Amino acid sequence: MSTTLSASTLLAVPMAPLIGAALAGILGTTFGGNVIGRRASHTLTILGVLIAFILSAMTLKSVAMDGARFNETLYTWMVVGGLKMEIGFLVDGLTAMMMVVVTFVSLMVHLYTIGYMEEDAGYNRFFAYISLFTFSMLMLVMSNNLLQLFFGWEAVGLVSYLLIGFWFNKPSAIFANMKAFLVNRVGDFGFILGIGLIVAYTGTLNYTEVFAKAPELGALGFPGTDWLLITVICICLFIGAMGKSAQFPLHVWLPDSMEGPTPISALIHAATMVTAGIFMVARMSPLFELSDTALNFIMVIGAITALFMGFLGIIQNDIKRIVAYSTLSQLGYMTVALGASAYSVAVFHLMTHAFFKALLFLAAGSVIMGLHHNQDIRWMGAVRKYMPITWITSLLGTLALIGTPLFSGFYSKDSIIEAVHFSNLPASGFAYFAVLAGVFVTSFYSFRLYFLVFHGKERYDQNPDAHHDDHGHHDDHGQGHDSKPHESPWVVTVPLVLLAIPSVVIGFMTIQPMLFGDFFKDAIFINATAHPAMATFAEEFHGALAMAMHSLYTLPLYLALAGAVSAWYMYLINPAVPAAIGRALRPLVVLLENKYYLDWFNENVLAKGARGLGMGLWKGGDRGVIEGGVVNASWKLVSLVSGVVRRAQTGYLYHYALMMIVGVLLFMTYFVWLAK
Numbered sequence: 001m002s003t004t005l006s007a008s009t010l011l012a013v014p015m016a017p018l019i020g021a022a023l024a025g026i027l028g029t030t031f032g033g034n035v036i037g038r039r040a041s042h043t044l045t046i047l048g049v050l051i052a053f054i055l056s057a058m059t060l061k062s063v064a065m066d067g068a069r070f071n072e073t074l075y076t077w078m079v080v081g082g083l084k085m086e087i088g089f090l091v092d093g094l095t096a097m098m099m100v101v102v103t104f105v106s107l108m109v110h111l112y113t114i115g116y117m118e119e120d121a122g123y124n125r126f127f128a129y130i131s132l133f134t135f136s137m138l139m140l141v142m143s144n145n146l147l148q149l150f151f152g153w154e155a156v157g158l159v160s161y162l163l164i165g166f167w168f169n170k171p172s173a174i175f176a177n178m179k180a181f182l183v184n185r186v187g188d189f190g191f192i193l194g195i196g197l198i199v200a201y202t203g204t205l206n207y208t209e210v211f212a213k214a215p216e217l218g219a220l221g222f223p224g225t226d227w228l229l230i231t232v233i234c235i236c237l238f239i240g241a242m243g244k245s246a247q248f249p250l251h252v253w254l255p256d257s258m259e260g261p262t263p264i265s266a267l268i269h270a271a272t273m274v275t276a277g278i279f280m281v282a283r284m285s286p287l288f289e290l291s292d293t294a295l296n297f298i299m300v301i302g303a304i305t306a307l308f309m310g311f312l313g314i315i316q317n318d319i320k321r322i323v324a325y326s327t328l329s330q331l332g333y334m335t336v337a338l339g340a341s342a343y344s345v346a347v348f349h350l351m352t353h354a355f356f357k358a359l360l361f362l363a364a365g366s367v368i369m370g371l372h373h374n375q376d377i378r379w380m381g382a383v384r385k386y387m388p389i390t391w392i393t394s395l396l397g398t399l400a401l402i403g404t405p406l407f408s409g410f411y412s413k414d415s416i417i418e419a420v421h422f423s424n425l426p427a428s429g430f431a432y433f434a435v436l437a438g439v440f441v442t443s444f445y446s447f448r449l450y451f452l453v454f455h456g457k458e459r460y461d462q463n464p465d466a467h468h469d470d471h472g473h474h475d476d477h478g479q480g481h482d483s484k485p486h487e488s489p490w491v492v493t494v495p496l497v498l499l500a501i502p503s504v505v506i507g508f509m510t511i512q513p514m515l516f517g518d519f520f521k522d523a524i525f526i527n528a529t530a531h532p533a534m535a536t537f538a539e540e541f542h543g544a545l546a547m548a549m550h551s552l553y554t555l556p557l558y559l560a561l562a563g564a565v566s567a568w569y570m571y572l573i574n575p576a577v578p579a580a581i582g583r584a585l586r587p588l589v590v591l592l593e594n595k596y597y598l599d600w601f602n603e604n605v606l607a608k609g610a611r612g613l614g615m616g617l618w619k620g621g622d623r624g625v626i627e628g629g630v631v632n633a634s635w636k637l638v639s640l641v642s643g644v645v646r647r648a649q650t651g652y653l654y655h656y657a658l659m660m661i662v663g664v665l666l667f668m669t670y671f672v673w674l675a676k
Contacts, residue, residue, distance in 0.1 A: 007070070007072060007074060009058075009059070010055075010070060010091060011074065012051065013055045013059070013138055014139050018048075018131075020045040020048025020049065021127075021131035021135060023041075023044045023045075024128040025124075028124030028127075029125050036124075041124040042123075042124075049110050049131060053104055053106075056104075060100045063091065063092065063096040064093070064519065069092055072088055072089065073087070073088035074088050082203055084206070086145055086148075088148065089143070090142070092522055093520045094347060095141055097519075101271050101351055102137050102138060108362070108499055111491055112263055112362050113263045115369075115492040120261075122166060125166075126264075129264075130163070130267060133159040133264075133272055136155035136272075137273070140155075140276055141279055145205045145206045146198065146199070146206075146207070146210070150195060152276075156273045157180075160180060160264075163177075163268070164177035164257045165259075167259070176259040177259075177260075179252070180256070183253040184250075186250060187240050187241070187250050189239075190235075190238075190240050191239065193236045194235075194236030197236065198210055198217075201216075202217070211287070214230075214286045217290070218290035228291060228293075230291050231293045233287060237280065237281070241276075245331050245335070246328055247277070247302065247335055248305045248332075251305060252595070252598055252599055263365065269323070270327075270353070270355075270358035274327065278335070278338065278347065281338045282346060282523075283523070289525060296426055296427040300339075300431070301339075302336035302338065302339055302431065303427070303430055303431040303433075303435065305328060305332030306329050306330075306332025306333050306336060309325050309329045310325065311592060312592055314445045314592070315592045316445075318377075319368065319377050319449065319453065320364055320375060322445060322448075323360050323361055326445070327357060329438060330349070330357070332438075339423075340428065340533050341533055341534065342415070343520075345412065347520070348411075348412045348507075348510070348511070351412075351506070351510075352400070352411070352412040352502075352503075352506055356503040359397040359500055360398070362495055363393055363394040366496065367380070367383060367387065367453060370487065377452040379462055381453070382455065382456060382457065382458045383453050384455065388487065389497070391454050393493075393500045394450065396504055397499075398446045400503045402442055403439060403443075403557075403560055405552075405557065406504075409503075410507060410548065413556070414551060417439075420435055422532070422534075422536040422537055424533070437559075439563070442560075442563065444567050446563075448567045448570075451568060452571055460485070509544075515534075515538075515541070516538050
C-alpha cells in the first residue's frame with residue numbers, strides 16, 4: 001500500500017495548465033505573432049487541463065484508497081533570518097478533493113468555451129486566461145505554506161480581473177472588473193495582516209509548523225487590548241475570505257462579475273476564486289477552533305449572506321444574475337457551516353455546489369446562445385420545446401440546488417442545517433433561522449427562473465432589445481434574431497450532461513466518508529468538546545438513504561416544496577399576483593432593486609470619504625504642513641537670517657571694530673552678572 005505521492009507527478013498538475021496558458025497566450029495572440037490558430041490554442045489548453053484532471057483523479061484515488069499523503073518543500077526561494085520562503089505541496093483528503101473539483105469543472109468550462117466563444121475575436125486570449133486561472137487555483141489549494149497560499153490567492157484575483165473585463169470595450173465590463181479588484185483588495189488587506197501576525201508570533205509560514213504552535217497562540221493576548229491574539233488573527237484571515245468568497249458586505253463585486261463571458265462566470269462561481277475563502281478557513285481549522293468569538297462572527301456573516309442575498313435573487317430578471325445571487329446565498333451556507341465548526345460539511349457543500357452551480361451557469365449560457373444572447377427571463381418562455389438537453393440538465397441542477405432528497409445538494413444543505421441546529425454557539429439561533437428561511441427563498445427564485453425560461457408562453461417576439469447585441473458580436477450563431485430558439489452544439493451540451501451526473505449522485509456516494517469517515521481526518525481539526533455539532537450529527541446519521549427518508553418528516557423539504565409551488569402559481573397560473581405584491585410592498589421592492597443601497601453607500605460615502613480624506617491629507621498634510629510648513633518655511637527662515645547677517649557684512653574696517661567692541665562689552669557684562 002503506497003503512503004507517499006510523487007513530487008514530479010504533483011508538480012505536473014499545476015504546470016500542465018500553465019504551459020497550455022503560456023502557449024495559447026503567447027503564440028496564439030498578436031503578442032506572439034499569432035503563430036498558432038484557434039484549434040491549436042483550444043487543443044493545447046484543454047490538453048493541459050485534461051492532464052491535470054487525470055493526475056488529480058489518480059491522486060485522489062491514492063489518497064482515498066491507499067492513505068497516501070505528501071507534505072514537502074520543492075523549492076526554497078529565500079531565507080530571511082530564520083524565516084523560510086518556500087514552494088511546496090501539502091496533499092491530503094482536502095487538497096485531493098479540491099484538485100479534482102477544480103480540474104473537472106475547468107475541463108468542462110474549456111470544452112464549453114469552444115462553442116460559446118466561437119465567434120469572439122479574443123478566442124485564443126480567453127483560453128489562455130481560463131487555463132491560467134486553473135493554474136492559480138491549483139497552486140492555492142496545493143500549497144503547504146502561507147506564502148504560496150497568498151500567491152495563489154492574489155493570482156486568482158488578478159486573472160479574474162482580466163476575465164471579468166474580457167470585453168474591455170464595454171464600459172460596464174471595465175467598471176465591473178475594477179470593482180472586483182478593489183473590493184478584493186479590501187479583504188486582502190485583512191488577510192495579509194492575519195498572515196503577518198502569524199509570522200510575527202510563530203516565525204514560520206509553513207502550515208504544519210504554524211498548527212504545532214497554535215496552542216501557544218491561543219494563550220497570548222493581543223497587545224494593548226483584552227482580545228486574544230488568536231481571535232484577531234482569525235478575524236483578519238476571515239476578512240480575506242469575506243472578500244474572496246463574497247460575504248456581506250464585501251459581496252458587491254460578485255453580481256457585477258456577470259459582465260464577463262458566461263464560461264468564466266461558471267468557473268469563478270463554481271470551482272475557483274469564490275471557493276478559495278471557504279477552503280482557506282477549513283485548512284486553518286486548527287486556528288479557528290481556538291476562538292469562539294471568531295466562529296460566532298463567521299456564523300453571523302454567513303447567515304446574513306445566505307438569507308439576504310437570496311432575497312435579491314427574487315427580483316432579478318437577468319438569468320445570469322439570478323444564478324449569481326444564488327451563488328452568494330450558497331456561499332453564505334458554507335460560511336455558516338464553518339462558523340459551526342462543521343468544516344467538513346462546508347467543504348462537502350463546496351464540492352456538490354461546484355457541480356450543480358457550474359451546470360446552472362453553463363445551462364444559462366446555453367439558453368442565452370439559443371435565444372440569440374437575450375438574457376432577460378421576461379422575454380423567454382417554453383424553451384424546453386426547442387432545447388431539450390438544456391432543459392433537462394437545468395431541471396436537474398435546479399433540483400440539486402433546492403435540496404431535493406437524493407440529489408447532491410440535499411445531502412450537503414441538510415447537513416449544514418443539521419450542524420447549525422446542533423451547534424452550541426450563541427449565533428447559532430439566528431443562523432438556524434436564516435438557513436431554514438433560505439431554503440424557501442432558494443426554491444422560490446430557482447423555480448421562478450425555471451418556469452419563466454422553460455415553461456409558459458413564448459415571449460421572444462415581445463423583447464424590446466431583441467435586435468441589438470450587448471457584446472458587439474455575431475450573437476445569433478448563424479441564425480436570425482427572429483428565428484426560434486435552437487439547441488446548442490455538442491461542445492456545449494456534453495459538458496452539461498457530464499456536470500448533471502455528479503449533481504445528482506455525488507452527494508449520496510460521498511457523504512459517509514467525507515462527513516463521518518476518515519477522509520478529512522488529518523486535514524480538518526475539530527475540538528469536539530467545545531464544539532460538539534459534528535459529533536452530535538454523527539450520532540443522528542444512519543446512512544445516506546435513511547437521511548433522505550427522514551427528510552420526509554423535516555421542515556426543509558416542505559419549505560423547498562412551498563417555494564416551488566409558490567413560484568409555479570405566481571408565474572404560470574396567476575401572473576397578476578407578483579405584480580400585486582410588488583405594488584403592495586413597493587418600498588421593500590425598491591430596497592431590493594437598489595441592493596440594500598450598499599453600492600450607493602460604497603460610492604457616495606466610503607469612496608467619497610476616502611477621496612476627501614486623501615484630498616485633505618494632500619492639501620492639508622502634504623502641501624500645507626510638509627511642503628508649506630517644513631520645506632518652504634525652512635528656506636524662508638534661512639533666507640531671513642542670511643538677509644539680516646548680510647547687512648553686517650559691509651566690508652568697512654571701522655564697522656568690524658565696532659562689532660568687536662560691542663561684543664567685548666557684552667561678554668564683560670555677562671561675566672560681571674555671573675560674578676554677582
